Amino acid sequence: MSALSHRDRVLTVLNHAIPDRLPVDLGGCPASGINLYAYKRLKKHLGLPGPVRVQAERSLLAWPDDAVLERFDADLRLIVAYTAEDSGTRGVFDEAAYEKEAEYADAWGVVRRRPPHGHYYVTHAPFEKDDLGLADLDAHPWPSPKKTDAAGLRREAERLRRETDCALVVHVPGRIFSMGQFMCGFENWLVQLKVNPEFCEAFLERTLEIQLAMAEETLRAVGDAADILYLADDYGIQTGPLISPALFRQIFKPRMARLIRFLRERSSAKIAFHSCGSVYALLPDFIEVGVQILNPVQVAAADMDTTRLKREFGKHLVFWGAIDTQRVLPQGTPEEVRAEVARRVMDLSPGYIPASVHNIQAEVPAENIVAMFDAIRTPRA
Numbered sequence: 001m002s003a004l005s006h007r008d009r010v011l012t013v014l015n016h017a018i019p020d021r022l023p024v025d026l027g028g029c030p031a032s033g034i035n036l037y038a039y040k041r042l043k044k045h046l047g048l049p050g051p052v053r054v055q056a057e058r059s060l061l062a063w064p065d066d067a068v069l070e071r072f073d074a075d076l077r078l079i080v081a082y083t084a085e086d087s088g089t090r091g092v093f094d095e096a097a098y099e100k101e102a103e104y105a106d107a108w109g110v111v112r113r114r115p116p117h118g119h120y121y122v123t124h125a126p127f128e129k130d131d132l133g134l135a136d137l138d139a140h141p142w143p144s145p146k147k148t149d150a151a152g153l154r155r156e157a158e159r160l161r162r163e164t165d166c167a168l169v170v171h172v173p174g175r176i177f178s179m180g181q182f183m184c185g186f187e188n189w190l191v192q193l194k195v196n197p198e199f200c201e202a203f204l205e206r207t208l209e210i211q212l213a214m215a216e217e218t219l220r221a222v223g224d225a226a227d228i229l230y231l232a233d234d235y236g237i238q239t240g241p242l243i244s245p246a247l248f249r250q251i252f253k254p255r256m257a258r259l260i261r262f263l264r265e266r267s268s269a270k271i272a273f274h275s276c277g278s279v280y281a282l283l284p285d286f287i288e289v290g291v292q293i294l295n296p297v298q299v300a301a302a303d304m305d306t307t308r309l310k311r312e313f314g315k316h317l318v319f320w321g322a323i324d325t326q327r328v329l330p331q332g333t334p335e336e337v338r339a340e341v342a343r344r345v346m347d348l349s350p351g352y353i354p355a356s357v358h359n360i361q362a363e364v365p366a367e368n369i370v371a372m373f374d375a376i377r378t379p380r381a
Contacts, residue, residue, distance in 0.1 A: 006075040010167035010227065014270050014293070014318055016351040024376050025320075025355045026064050028076025029169050029230050031274050031296050032321070032355040033061040036093045037362040038369070045366035046071060052093040055080070058112065058120045061359060062093065072373040076353075077166045079222055081152025107143035110182045128185035132192060132199045137206055145213035148173075150221035157225040170226040170269070173214040174259045177242075177252055178234050179207045193247065201251065208255055212262055219266045226269040228293065231259070236277020239302050245281050253285050260290035272320065276358065278302040280309070287316045296321035296357045299344070306347035320353040323372060329356060330363045334371035341375035 004012065004020050012019040027033040033055060034042070039062035040052050046068065053063040064074070103113040103123070111124035126140060153170075160168055175182075180189040180203065193200050219226075233256075235241055235248065243252075260271055272293035273286060280303035286294070294317045298304055306322055322344040323329065328336055344354060354376045360369060 006166040018350050023075040023353050025076045026074050031358050034360040035362040036060045036062045038364050042366045054091045077160050079157050079170045081149035125185040128188050148214050148217040153221035157222040167227040169228045171230045173211040174231045228272050229269045230272045232274040235275045236279040240278045257289035293318045298357050300326040318351045319348045321355045321357050323356050325357045334367050337368045337371040338375040
């Protein structure tokens with residue numbers, strides 16, 4: 001088979017066909033990036049000088065440089081409102097700054113604090129109290145959909161289409177379950193779902209309506225440039241779903257279906273859905289509402305055996321991720337990393353985009369990162 005373009009390679013996989021080689025993804029979606037500290041060591045290991053740029057301060061993610069992406073021959077790019085004009089010193093990783101505590105409030109009123117060297121954690125949720133009522137929703141200062149940087153998204157989509165032949169991914173607003181976690185508090189949200197369903201349903205309607213308007217702004221900005229629309233929520237933990245399948249089907253599934261239907265009416269791009277943890281029990285529901293790509297395939301969680309997932313759901317889902325980040329990447333040898341890649345490729349192909357299970361974390365050795373990407377590009381015979 002002759003070599004495909006980067007975009008055609010990804011599209012081939014999305015259609016469950018066999019490409020010339022498997023796609024490579026570093027930072028092509030919000031959950032396949034790399035921690036700033038790990039990326040700094042990787043650049044040093046590769047002998048690639050220059051500053052490390054920050055993509056997402058909240059999760060300490062780096063913007064992969066073109067030189068690194070070319071070294072690994074990456075096939076996907078993420079469209080965000082961060083353009084070529086920002087590529088100088090703006091947003092450069094300053095390790096000394098991350099030695100200090102920091103705090104910020106987002107557009108939804110959620111306050112997050114970062115301990116020294118750490119990630120941001122929620123420290124204040126605007127609806128974290130017991131006696132929540134509909135009046136609390138009316139009194140809250142909700143964000144405007146116009147906060148979407150449509151002009152920046154459009155410029156970046158045009159730049160990536162002009163300068164690369166990669167498949168393009170757009171992260172679309174559309175949190176449902178996890179919006180309640182952030183705005184009500186993780187524990188309180190689960191309590192409210194049981195004792196205060198009227199508030200919870202009204203809250204979900206209010207937040208979904210705002211996010212649909214934001215999604216419309218996003219899709220208008222990127223036009224037909226997107227190959228994948230990426231949605232993120234989290235319904236799983238290590239041992240199973242965070243909520244019962246019955247509760248998911250009653251409250252969350254109809255809204256998830258509405259969201260995906262809204263996107264499909266406005267775009268022909270494939271729908272990718274991110275949920276960490278053990279979501280095996282919910283996969284038939286995800287498929288039914290229109291999910292076509294599952295990320296990150298957390299293989300260390302219960303019931304997430306890749307052989308079983310492929311056998312039962314491989315006709316309907318493309319799998320994106322699955323290379324273990326709980327043990328193999330941070331603690332294994334390069335040879336173990338190569339064996340892990342070979343195992344997931346064998347289990348999940350065709351219809352598989354190999355990547356780390358969520359972002360590559362700070363403790364992962366540079367040698368293991370290189371071993372992973374080189375094994376993806378040149379799988380064992």
